[in-house]
Amino acid sequence: xxxxxxxxxxxxxxxxxxxxxxxxxxxxxxxxxxxxxxxxxxxxxxxxxxxxxxxxxxxxxxxxx
Numbered sequence: 001x002x003x004x005x006x007x008x009x010x011x012x013x014x015x016x017x018x019x020x021x022x023x024x025x026x027x028x029x030x031x032x033x034x035x036x037x038x039x040x041x042x043x044x045x046x047x048x049x050x051x052x053x054x055x056x057x058x059x060x061x062x063x064x065x
Contacts, residue, residue: 004044011036 015033019026041051 002044004040007040007044008037011040 011033015029018024018029038051038055041054042048045051045054
């Protein structure tokens with residue numbers, strides 16, 4: 001398994017356990033897990049352009065199909 005896959009599974013398990021535990025708001029847990037996933041992408045892809053393409057951020061600015 002790749003490092004990014006291992007980290008993604010760890011973040012998903014962390015999120016699941018903390019949502020079930022119920023000590024913190026689900027929104028805070030989901031936002032922090034999403035931020036951690038983006039950090040994993042940045043650290044493992046190495047190039048910002050690859051992360052930009054993977055997240056498909058540029059599609060938000062195209063208004064045609």
